[in-house]
Amino acid sequence: MTMTPDPGLVSLAAGLSAGADGPAVESRPTTVLIVDDQPRMRESLGALLGSRGYGVELADSGGAALARLERAPVPDLILLDLVMPGTSGLDVIAALAARELDTRIVVLSGAASFEHVKRALTQGAADFLRKPFEAEELFTTLARVQRALDLERRARFAEKRLTESEQLHRFMIDHAPDMVYLLDPEGCFTFVNDRATALLGWARDALLGRHFRDIVHEQDLEVAQFVLNERRTGDRASRDVELRLRSRLPARGGGVQGEVVAEVTATGIYAVGGTDSRRGAFLGTYGHARDVTERKRAQEMVQYQAYHDLLTHLPNRALFHDRLELAVAQARRNKVRLAVMFLDLDRFKVVNDTLGHTVGDRLLQQVAERLRNCLRGGDTLARLGGDEFCFLLPDVACREDAAGVAQKVLDGLATPFQVENHELFVGASIGISVYPDSGESVEVLIQSADIAMYHIKGRGKNGYEFFLPEMNAKFSSLLALERELRNALAMDELEPFFQPQVDLDSGAIIGVEALARWRHPERGLVEPIDFIPLAEETGLIVQVDRCIQRKACEAVAAWQRGGRPELTLSLNVSAAQMEQADFVEAMLAMFEETGVRTDSVKLEITESVIMREMELIVPKLRRLGSKGVRIGIDDFGTGYSSLSYLQRFPVDMLKIDRSFVNDIRGDGDEASIVNAIIHMARGLGLDIVAEGVESELQLRYLQQQGCHQVQGYIFSRPVDRSGLEGCLAHGMPRADPADRTSRLRRAGRV
Ligand code: C2E
Ligand code: CA
Numbered sequence: 001m002t003m004t005p006d007p008g009l010v011s012l013a014a015g016l017s018a019g020a021d022g023p024a025v026e027s028r029p030t031t032v033l034i035v036d037d038q039p040r041m042r043e044s045l046g047a048l049l050g051s052r053g054y055g056v057e058l059a060d061s062g063g064a065a066l067a068r069l070e071r072a073p074v075p076d077l078i079l080l081d082l083v084m085p086g087t088s089g090l091d092v093i094a095a096l097a098a099r100e101l102d103t104r105i106v107v108l109s110g111a112a113s114f115e116h117v118k119r120a121l122t123q124g125a126a127d128f129l130r131k132p133f134e135a136e137e138l139f140t141t142l143a144r145v146q147r148a149l150d151l152e153r154r155a156r157f158a159e160k161r162l163t164e165s166e167q168l169h170r171f172m173i174d175h176a177p178d179m180v181y182l183l184d185p186e187g188c189f190t191f192v193n194d195r196a197t198a199l200l201g202w203a204r205d206a207l208l209g210r211h212f213r214d215i216v217h218e219q220d221l222e223v224a225q226f227v228l229n230e231r232r233t234g235d236r237a238s239r240d241v242e243l244r245l246r247s248r249l250p251a252r253g254g255g256v257q258g259e260v261v262a263e264v265t266a267t268g269i270y271a272v273g274g275t276d277s278r279r280g281a282f283l284g285t286y287g288h289a290r291d292v293t294e295r296k297r298a299q300e301m302v303q304y305q306a307y308h309d310l311l312t313h314l315p316n317r318a319l320f321h322d323r324l325e326l327a328v329a330q331a332r333r334n335k336v337r338l339a340v341m342f343l344d345l346d347r348f349k350v351v352n353d354t355l356g357h358t359v360g361d362r363l364l365q366q367v368a369e370r371l372r373n374c375l376r377g378g379d380t381l382a383r384l385g386g387d388e389f390c391f392l393l394p395d396v397a398c399r400e401d402a403a404g405v406a407q408k409v410l411d412g413l414a415t416p417f418q419v420e421n422h423e424l425f426v427g428a429s430i431g432i433s434v435y436p437d438s439g440e441s442v443e444v445l446i447q448s449a450d451i452a453m454y455h456i457k458g459r460g461k462n463g464y465e466f467f468l469p470e471m472n473a474k475f476s477s478l479l480a481l482e483r484e485l486r487n488a489l490a491m492d493e494l495e496p497f498f499q500p501q502v503d504l505d506s507g508a509i510i511g512v513e514a515l516a517r518w519r520h521p522e523r524g525l526v527e528p529i530d531f532i533p534l535a536e537e538t539g540l541i542v543q544v545d546r547c548i549q550r551k552a553c554e555a556v557a558a559w560q561r562g563g564r565p566e567l568t569l570s571l572n573v574s575a576a577q578m579e580q581a582d583f584v585e586a587m588l589a590m591f592e593e594t595g596v597r598t599d600s601v602k603l604e605i606t607e608s609v610i611m612r613e614m615e616l617i618v619p620k621l622r623r624l625g626s627k628g629v630r631i632g633i634d635d636f637g638t639g640y641s642s643l644s645y646l647q648r649f650p651v652d653m654l655k656i657d658r659s660f661v662n663d664i665r666g667d668g669d670e671a672s673i674v675n676a677i678i679h680m681a682r683g684l685g686l687d688i689v690a691e692g693v694e695s696e697l698q699l700r701y702l703q704q705q706g707c708h709q710v711q712g713y714i715f716s717r718p719v720d721r722s723g724l725e726g727c728l729a730h731g732m733p734r735a736d737p738a739d740r741t742s743r744l745r746r747a748g749r750v
């Protein structure tokens, strides 16, 4: 509490202490002003009173007396002759009547009539003496008047002290930091101090007589009732409680409009005595209310921050943990299942790295919003950090329930996000653990869901998966794999294999596709499927691609120089690599440094990457295109199969996915997709390459349809650098059914 000394208060206090002993009534001689026009009367009265110890002053006329009374100190008593020339005694009395001087008048009436005396007394004279009078009579009268004056002075002083003390208390109460109040037994205000206005915006008068329920938030009424108006059987115990009060003031300190949080104390007031000797009748309640709104808000804010993610306003890991703990206890009691869904956005890091944190943050907020829309009552959604979210689905009857939510989430994220003119696609990998099947403790449930999530990530993303016990082993092996892959990059264990692309008309090798291989010191040759998805997930893919591409460029540049200048090189490019800020520069530098001809390079990009990253990569691909680099769409037909993007995209070549080629079995119908793709490519003036060609039948069919560039086991599996050099030296046999066995033998299949 701060209370700056107020000048008013200081003077009040000073006044009180100065007069603490009462007025100095007896300590000085009583002073008498003798007013008489007759010199002898004046002199003799003066001498007489002086001899008795009075302080004497003389005035020879009514005018002189009034003049004297203009200055302080005024005499205690005035002996006033009524009959005087000029200003008479009655004139003097009349003049003094309005002035409330601290003096008493005793009139001297000579021959004057009773009428005069009566008038003098009614107009304010205290007493009278009729001339001639005895000396004793004079002294008695003066003493009597003097006593009356003293009494009145004391009374006046006492009253003044009382007012002052009341003022002081009033001041203290009004300047108290808290609202101070009194309630009558019914709970209506009988007193409130000034703070009530400052605290609640209610005028004092508006509060008086009003019931306290009018100023208490309805949700707190029950507590208020108990504390403020309960006639407790105990003594005058005081109670403390936090109440929300209705305020008419604008909101402060982040508080709620119209609401003040107050710490309210209440003390019952009881009459002394009564029939029960311990306690008299209940008279009401006394108490004070302290404004704790700001403190409360600050506490709430700290609390909120401790349990929420401030970016998305979702519960954070700590709160999720708490809720899950509760839910697990409940599920155990009620013998029901519950599910934990661990969700990780696919490739969020790329957006964050390329478009910046602001865009990343916005995206997360929008994602959170969509996820929120998938919640059902009772579910909890939390952001665990980064691009990781977690759902708590209490009470799922069966796995299908959880699967349904997971699918809803995936569907919800399927449409692109619009962030600052960027159209962004975000997939998600969702791992689901179920209590009690996957685990019984909070930690195990979260971890299992996480492992299941990691599992789906490792298998190509965007989907959901339930936790299975055998995933534990896979999970640790995935972690080990990641470590090993980093090591592989450092130890230079990665290299490109080459698969020839054959022109069916000439039978010549017109190009090669570089495909990554990992020569693992213990496991031997590792296929891309076993490390590319992981590399994409961990971001290592950028390094992997660069390494493979550089080595492939070096090899192809050597072959180009060595007599195969027309040889093309197809490179697989990941989304993450294209999103590198220096993608174009790095590519061109690599071509330059390795000596490969830019117009012999084809970049293979998958449909899904194009769809998702269109606006990030189109400008980059155009720049590369202007240098002669060609762009092909890999796995064409497996993705969105939307042709509209082809117009927006600088594409030169389509690669028919091997699954369609695989469908070609000679009975006609199944091959219609291949047909459609080939015709469409022709219509758009695009090159077409078929991959995964394994059989003579497929080969013939493709050739009939007008696809002349082919890649597949029928000619050769991907082979290492020296293997391809062998192919280049001997050439690929023409696609001729009669040669099939020998061709396959050469390709290493039989
Ligand atoms: P992709 O780009 O579609 O590559 C074609 C895949 O089909 C290769 O698998 C190739 O070996 C395989 N293939 C070729 N002819 C036949 C055939 O007649 N029958 C069958 N069944 N398969 C055939 P691979 O080498 O295992 O690569 C798998 C995928 O891994 C590639 O699919 C590509 O998406 C990715 N990948 C490979 N190397 C790289 C790389 O250096 N960077 C990136 N980003 N991805 C790569
Ligand atoms: Ca490819």
Ligand code: CA
Residues within 6 Å of the ligand: 634, 635, 655, 657, 658, 691
């Ligand atoms: Ca492909």
